[in-house]
Amino acid sequence: MKERLSTTVQQLKPSGIRRFFDLAASMDNVISLGVGEPDFVTSWAVREASILSLERGYTSYTANAGLLELRFEIMKYMKRNFNVSYDYKDDIIVTVGGSQALDITMRALINPEDEIIVVEPNFVSYSPLISLAGGVPVAIETTAETEFKLQPRQIEEVITSNTKALLLCSPNNPTGSSLSKEELQAIADIVIKHDLLVITDEIYAELTYDEEFTSIASLEGMKERTIIISGFSKGFAMTGWRLGYICAPTEIAKAMLKIHQYTMMCAPTMAQYGAIEALQNGQHDVEEMRKSYRRRRNYMVKSLNQIGLECHSPGGAFYVFPSIKKTGLSSEEFAEQLLLEERVAVVPGNVFGKGGEGHIRCSYASSMESLEESIKRISRFVENKL
Known part of the structure; x- marks a missing residue:
């Protein structure tokens, strides 16, 4: 076989x-x-909101992109916390965890032999998901000497005519390294210079300790070339709920939604109601x-x-x-x-x-x-x- x-x-x-x-x-x-x-x-409030949705009989499919109310709350959350504005009707997709969000991102962007730059050490699924989508992961190794932070010059060293995007994760799994606004700006300058996309895994955005989290999408000229992957697993302690989301430029979000429609239909309804409570009152x-x-x-x-x-x-x-x-x-x-x-x-x-x-x-x-x-x-x- x-x-x-x-x-x-x-x-x-x-x-x-x-x-x-x-x-x-x-x-x-x-x-x-x-x-x-x-x-x-x-938190009990989130669990209670989900239980209440079941008691009310909210057990049907939601819209493919997720409950409109949840997408509205995600829009407000991103603007309030990270200074990035999105259209909740067209730019946000609720997914089955951050992992599914990463999967449909790769499949929506990659043509055969497209290269995606990944920063090592990194989460174990990045390179396999790129390969499954027909792309080529190109690794940049970071070291303890720089606290495992990506250096801008390293990006230029691996860029080719096939390079399509840079995949970032800050704060990082497994190293915990977190890029400052100034460090992200230096990376953004290289990305804009070479007309690349950025896929930024921000699942740990709520868990920073020494300075405020900055999304690279909030920097000038970056929102239109950035796909944000995030979710509720880490910051809201909702790993088993399997709920994530994508914020992306409208045309890219529409392409991702096609894949989401055919492979997943929608994220779990009761989890979405819990997430609304988390965003409204869980800070x-x-x-x-x-x-x-x-x-x-x-x-x-x-x-x-x-x-x-x-x-x-x-x-x-x-x-x-x-x-x-x-x-x-x-x-x-x-x-x-x-x-x-x-x-x-x-x-x-x-x-x-x-x-x-x-x-x-x-x-x-x-x-x-x-x-x-x-x-x-x-x-x-x-x-x-x-």
Whole structure:
């Protein structure tokens, strides 16, 4: 049967994260720092709004692009928080999570052999989704020396006649690095110079700690060439609700909507009603989560550096990305041995691209008690390896 399968799919590698999750799930007394989701429960007000929609019998399909009321709230939210204006009727699509938003973005934009620049380390689905759409991912490796921040000159070094777009994620998964307004402006200048599009994954926009988040779409000349991917999973602790959204120039949004219509129809109705409540009244909950994550970040960065694993202080998201090079182990060796010997699950950095080798991703979306115990175990493990 193998010869009947798509050659593109056959060439895709399975997610490198999943193997460690499966191994950890088969073991007892494991502290997981691997899961990329909040440890907070979705706020009661959001859950109640969703329950109320069920009680009222709102169980039919919505418009393909999502409830008009929800798109109106997204429009207001983007203007209020990020200073970007969109038409809620034509420029916004509600999707089944940020992952589906990324998928239909790639399929709407890419012609065969189009090149999309990706910044490594990056989320594991970026390059596979580009390949599935018939495009070519072109990687730029960032390093710990620049806190894993993209340097503008790196973009010009890889641009060819086939380059169509740059894919950004800030704050970044897995490194937590967050680009400032000034850093984004330098990138925008290169993008405009070479007439590129930007796909910006802003799923962690609500979770920045040292300075206000800036969307590259808010910079002069960028809205008309930028597709924003975002959602409710991270900032509003709604991962299982599978609800995301796209904000894009009208013609691009219309193209994406065609794909969305044929492949997904619409996002879950009850989740959309919950999201309306989140946008209207959930900012206090977001702020409380953000404060908690900031405290945990500070603890993890300080502790990892104290035990000899060099780690920059990430500006956002809920990950730290310490170097484990001093141990002499590869990322996969470190992660596997740490799990087997000390029952702490982390993600090896190489699954996020070549630039991640020599590092591990640790999520601090866990209780302080779990983080403190994990540091004790990691410290003991590192001492035995040095």
